Amino acid sequence: MAAQRKPRGWVAIVYLGLLALVIPWYWPPGDTRHAFGLPLWVIATLAALLVTSAFTAWVFLSWPEDDTDG
């Protein structure tokens, strides 16, 4: 299975990219538009957080059982 590899540097790069998406630095200040009670910037942040959760779960689940080096 391709996923049976030890996490490497690219995992950290993916996390940095996700961090840049989660934190709403790119959103215009003072924007109070909202949908379903949630500001749009909150929806964008939650979506990026959900992707981060799914990626984290995938990394854990693909961790090789016989990995002696951690």
Next chain:
Amino acid sequence: MSDLLPFGPGAWIFIALYVASLLFLGWAGLAARKEDTLQDFYLGGRGFGFIVLLLTLYATQYSGNTLFGVAGATYRFGFGWLIAVHYMLAVVVFYLTFAPKLHTLSRARGYVTPVDYLEDRFHSRAISLIGSIVMIIALNNYLLAQLMSMGRALQGLAGPYGDEAYNYGVIGLALIMLIYGTLGGIRAIAWTDVIQGGVLMVGVFFLLALLFDEFGPLSLATERITASPEAFKISPPSPAMLREWVSYVIVVGMGGALYPHAIQRIYAARSRRTLTRSLATMAFLPFTTALIAVIAGIYALAYVPGLEGAATDQVLARLLRIIQENSVLGYAVVVVIFSAVLAALMSTADSAMLAISSMFTKDIYAVHVNPDASQPELTKIGKRCSWIVVGALVVLAILLKNQASLIGLLDRKFDLLIQLVPAFMLGIHLPFLRKVPVLIGLVAGLVIALGLAFGPFDFVVAGKVWGLHPGLYGLVVNVTIAITGSALRARS
């Protein structure tokens, strides 16, 4: 006490049954004991399966801070406190850096406390002692926050009798926790965590449903805030708040992963597969608990305006009081939610209590005070330690009743804990890290973190420097010294 809380006999019977089940599990943990050793008392024979491990990790990580502190902080800062969802996820992400390997090492080398790893890795009594002290101080801070949350839970519900209810809450819940925790050790605590984690998971969804039912959809709350002087709390965070966001994610993420009681659960997992499956599931739980606490804070901002300071940490309890006064169904569900809140508080507090007693007993008493002590004697010392520590913190929690906000307490312990990052998260992977540079880095990091936090500096605003936690500045220096110092020593 029934005059203090607006609960009838049915509610008190439900809560009494819940508390009785915890005490029963304390006794069952005692009966299931296989040997009178520290390993059995503090790690439960290293046999935690997927469900027990997941729920004990969940119940331990999601605490009084999560529910009361996050709802309170959202009330103060608005949607920007989504930071809490992010930092709870960051804790799980940082486990990736060391938990699977630490689990393997712990089984091979027989670790019981986090400091056992430090001793095994660096063979330095100074690193082990400082590591013990840092972790014990951080845990005492954490336990104090939980005890204060227990008081706040009752204070907010009790209305005019709040001060008396706070004292009863702190003393009563601490006593129950001490009884089952010292009877059955980690087994009792993990089994109670299964109940407490289950009640918490169900309770937060009930909370969300009740908020919608009582106050209407979230869109109404948001529009109400938009039309109020608090409208800025809907907007994207300011640059200063964004810096705090980054700081919280790193500091709480790393510090939360290094909680001693969390590390002991890594040791107690039945297998590495069990551990990674549990942590993979944990990656989704910030959406069930921290996010719902944020939404509760938004409802409170819309419908219970005007609170300031420490009173903002009671907003969740205030909401519950409004809900239960307005409908019979609401009353019944609030009792379940109240039990979930107690569950969150007690499950975190009992784990912190047990971790403190294990580290004091094994890492300090057995090394520096009485190296010849037998295992049963050490177990007895550990139990006495729990009673003394919790007793002292109960007094402190009552004295500090109206002083500190929960988030303020949360900040300082992570400033300390993250100074152990080089030793754990780097030391486990980088064989070239040497004990002397790691020790100097640790001391330098602690001095900088504490010096900035408590020193008389004008540039330190609300406990932060340019929006970043003091511990983060300490960590940068700490890591630099540990890595460059080790590299230089390796070359020479």
